[in-house]
Amino acid sequence: MKVNVAPLLKQPIGAHTDYELTESPIDPRGENAGLIEAGVSSIDADIIATHTNPGAYVEGDARASVSLQCSRCLKPIEAPVKAHFAEQYYATIDVVSGDPRDQAPRDAKTIGSDFWVDLTPLLREELILATPLAPLCRPDCKGLCEICGRDLNTDPHEHDTGSDERWSKLQELKKFRPDR
Ligand SMILES: [Zn+2]
């Protein structure tokens, strides 16, 4: 989402502007396409930009739906992800006079000479941080059978591991899987 903060920066310090972002599903060719890289399929966000001494302080809450894979059974799932975000954007040019402003701190997010701020990288970053690392399709997902790979939710079964040498060989191999 891109917002033009020029009108806000012309108002007194402390003035604020509200924005609302709702997109479902996110258009892969639209300005929020960067969110799709984070698995976000839809988003709904309330954003407030406040005119501060250095520029614009942007704060808000985002509710997104993120496409993930169950960490146990590998089934595709859509998980709700919520994130709060806040960031100071530093003006580099005075909006009224057009003169350059004091150097922003290193690594600070800046407002370019066109006064448009792209909020997509901020939203993407915060939603990635809020996304669960080991999502589950349901809290009691039984996962895949470690021996034959079948889904234990839809196909509950056990193997008689003691009597068949082939299974014990596979069990040894399984111990070397790096993701376990
Ligand atoms: Zn699952």
Ligand SMILES: [Zn+2]
């Ligand atoms: Zn099995």
